[in-house]
Amino acid sequence: xxxxxxxxxxxxxxxxxxxxDTDAIIPGKYTKTLDLQTFADHVLEDLDPEFKxxxxxxxxxxxxxxxxxxxxxxQAPLALKVAGVSAVIAKYFARIFFRNxxxxxxxxxxxxxxxxxxxxxxxxxxxxxAVENLTTGRRFSATKMPQVMIEILDEGGLVNYLKxxxxxxxxxxxx
Amino acid sequence: xxxxxVEKIISNHCDHPVxxxxxxxxxxxxxxxxxxxxxxxxxxxQQMQINELRDPEKIIMVLDHYVxxxxxxVARLHDMMRQFCKKTDCKLFDLGEGIGHQxxxxxGYIKPGSIVLGADSHSCTYGALxxxxxxxxxxxxxxxxxxxxxxxxxxxxxxxxxxxxxAKTVTAKDLALxxxxxxxxEAANYASLEFCGDTLSxxxxxxxxxxxxxxxxxxxxxxxxxxxxxxxxxxxxxxxxGFQPVDPDPGADYDKIIEFEVHNMxxxxxxxxxxxxxxxxxxxxxTPIDMxxxxxxxxGRLKDLLQAASLLREHQKAPGVELLVVPASRQIYSxxxxxxxxxxxxxxxxxxxxxxxxxxxxSSAGIPGDGKNVLSTANRNFLGRMGNVNANIYxxxxxxxxxxxxxxxxxxxGEWLHDDF
Numbered sequence: 001x002x003x004x005x006x007x008x009x010x011x012x013x014x015x016x017x018x019x020x021d022t023d024a025i026i027p028g029k030y031t032k033t034l035d036l037q038t039f040a041d042h043v044l045e046d047l048d049p050e051f052k053x054x055x056x057x058x059x060x061x062x063x064x065x066x067x068x069x070x071x072x073x074x075q076a077p078l079a080l081k082v083a084g085v086s087a088v089i090a091k092y093f094a095r096i097f098f099r100n101x102x103x104x105x106x107x108x109x110x111x112x113x114x115x116x117x118x119x120x121x122x123x124x125x126x127x128x129x130a131v132e133n134l135t136t137g138r139r140f141s142a143t144k145m146p147q148v149m150i151e152i153l154d155e156g157g158l159v160n161y162l163k164x165x166x167x168x169x170x171x172x173x174x175x
Numbered sequence: 176x177x178x179x180x181v182e183k184i185i186s187n188h189c190d191h192p193v194x195x196x197x198x199x200x201x202x203x204x205x206x207x208x209x210x211x212x213x214x215x216x217x218x219x220x221q222q223m224q225i226n227e228l229r230d231p232e233k234i235i236m237v238l239d240h241y242v243x244x245x246x247x248x249v250a251r252l253h254d255m256m257r258q259f260c261k262k263t264d265c266k267l268f269d270l271g272e273g274i275g276h277q278x279x280x281x282x283g284y285i286k287p288g289s290i291v292l293g294a295d296s297h298s299c300t301y302g303a304l305x306x307x308x309x310x311x312x313x314x315x316x317x318x319x320x321x322x323x324x325x326x327x328x329x330x331x332x333x334x335x336x337x338x339x340x341x342a343k344t345v346t347a348k349d350l351a352l353x354x355x356x357x358x359x360x361e362a363a364n365y366a367s368l369e370f371c372g373d374t375l376s377x378x379x380x381x382x383x384x385x386x387x388x389x390x391x392x393x394x395x396x397x398x399x400x401x402x403x404x405x406x407x408x409x410x411x412x413x414x415x416x417g418f419q420p421v422d423p424d425p426g427a428d429y430d431k432i433i434e435f436e437v438h439n440m441x442x443x444x445x446x447x448x449x450x451x452x453x454x455x456x457x458x459x460x461x462t463p464i465d466m467x468x469x470x471x472x473x474x475g476r477l478k479d480l481l482q483a484a485s486l487l488r489e490h491q492k493a494p495g496v497e498l499l500v501v502p503a504s505r506q507i508y509s510x511x512x513x514x515x516x517x518x519x520x521x522x523x524x525x526x527x528x529x530x531x532x533x534x535x536x537x538s539s540a541g542i543p544g545d546g547k548n549v550l551s552t553a554n555r556n557f558l559g560r561m562g563n564v565n566a567n568i569y570x571x572x573x574x575x576x577x578x579x580x581x582x583x584x585x586x587x588x589g590e591w592l593h594d595d596f
Contacts, residue, residue, distance in 0.1 A: 019449060021557045023536075023555075023557040023558065023559050023560050024557070024558065024559070027537070027559050027562075027564075028211075028536045028537045028538055028560070028562070029537050029538075029562050031211065032241065032248060032249050032252065032538070033248060033252075034214055034215060034218055034252070046558060046559045046564045066364070066394065069394065070296065070555065070557060071211075071295075071296050071536070071555075072212060072293075072294060072295050072296040072298075072310040072311065072312055073211065073212065073312075074212070074215060074312035074313040074314060075215070092364065094364075094394060095364070095365050095394065095396055096296055096310050096311065096312060099311070099312065099315065099326075100312035100313075100314065100315075103312060103314035103315060103318075104314060146198040146328065147198075148198055148200075148326050149198075149326075152326075157314065158219075158314040158315070158317070158318055159219050159222045159223050159314060159317070162223045162225065162318055162321055162322070163222070163223050163224055163225075166225070167322050167324075168200045168318075168322060168324055168326060170198070170199070170200050170326075
């Protein structure tokens with residue numbers, strides 16, 4: 001699932017508030033299938049019913065605090081990815097959503113302070129941990145990701161990573 | 176270096192001692208997937224093109240979310256899980272056995288000092304047994320099946336000291352809701368919560384499972400109880416050996432130390448639509464309630480059912496209130512039946528549902544109607560959580576739930592309890 005990530009991602013921002021939970025991202029009633037398109041068809045349905053029609057491939061979702069709180073359902077980041085979202089930026093993430101996103105190859109950036117409005121054009125530099133708002137010219141820095149997460153994202157997710165390496169690889173002095 | 180419980184547990188599962196902030200790849204002792212996360216895990220595992228489970232004895236699958244099976248699509252997913260477990264020789268708990276978070280402790284799978292992962296966010300429940308229990312996703316679970324390992328960041332630890340003896344009407348659920356309200360994400364996100372204090376001697380294993388279960392709602396990675404006489408007594412039924420309880424080192428480094436005085440605490444309730452939207456029950460007294468749910472991995476244990484029964488034994492359910500009772504496992508169902516409380520609930524107008532997650536996340540029958548107010552003993556009240564965005568979910572203890580079933584309104588259970596409760 002997924003392909004190698006570009007180091008730089010550009011896309012239009014869709015900005016939402018704090019505490020976007022996994023039931024808001026994909027309600028539990030739609031998760032009982034392995035058809036990934038179903039998740040995308042109902043992404044953010046209860047929060048913003050028009051989002052699924054408005055989102056364009058490559059767009060970037062922007063949330064506030066505690067993005068992805070709630071259940072462990074991997075269908076939540078999958079719904080966003082299949083709908084075309086290329087990265088998620090938030091002040092901070094709920095931990096299981098964060099690791100699920102990395103594991104499916106959806107870049108997630110923790111940016112504690114930013115000024116981004118819906119419709120702004122953003123450029124995300126994963127390796128440098130930076131977000132530039134191309135519409136306003138302002139730059140924001142993101143928390144640096146540990147090496148293992150960057151490697152998993154580089155391979156497009158944990159499935160590809162393990163298919164390639166057969167096991168986890170970890171250099172010391174990380175973290 | 177002096178280490179916290181979580182640092183010591185992870186160190187014991189790595190080839191070197193670890194401390195908070197490090198990213199490591201420990202081996203794990205046990206991993207559980209449900210019918211919510213299992214099918215996707217199986218598909219991802221097959222995509223990894225690794226043909227064998229690293230260790231089938233460490234993998235358990237539980238069919239608990241969709242009980243009984245609601246439609247043909249889910250039936251296929253259930254069959255996929257059954258076939259996978261048969262083929263790979265890993266343990267399956269089939270429909271009606273109960274909720275994974277209840278079955279693993281109840282059947283003796285959780286050992287102190289171990290790392291137990293669940294592809295379900297409430298896997299922090301296992302911390303009640305001095306284990307590191309934490310939730311993962313489907314890719315992680317597939318990777319655990321393939322490698323027996325997990326990538327993780329060693330969390331900082333927050334020490335929670337609970338002081339005093341709670342009042343009779345204040346249950347473990349009230350304590351948990353109170354802490355969720357007070358801790359919030361700023362204090363606990365990504366952290367390991369490490370409990371201590373004299374209140375713990377008043378919390379039996381059912382209570383501890385309830386408290387640890389709820390702590391994911393603070394954003395915590397895990398919540399760990401100390402190993403003590405209560406843990407030892409609980410484990411003695413399994414005659415298990417070879418485990419290694421873990422205490423924190425004296426002088427271990429805590430990100431924060433937070434104290435809670437529990438003796439003057441009152442029953443708590445979470446109002447829609449966030450779990451940390453906490454009030455004293457008395458503050459919301461009189462709010463009409465249409466549906467009451469007693470069960471789930473938070474409060475579907477025998478003690479919870481007995482508490483609810485203590486009120487419903489003497490008082491009639493209010494007409495028009497829909498009351499659902501869902502024992503968390505077959506064993507609890509049997510015990511409740513033997514003690515006559517299933518009949519008591521049924522005679523009082525309740526519907527008894529089969530052991531499983533029940534209506535908690537809208538996966539099994541029991542969906543509330545438009546505009547309905549639900550009082551549930553579950554752990555989440557997000558908008559749409561139970562399958563209808565037009566319903567409002569309040570979260571409370573089994574006593575608070577039973578009191579609401581009797582009056583049809585949010586009611587402080589203290590008013591209905593005998594002095595000898």
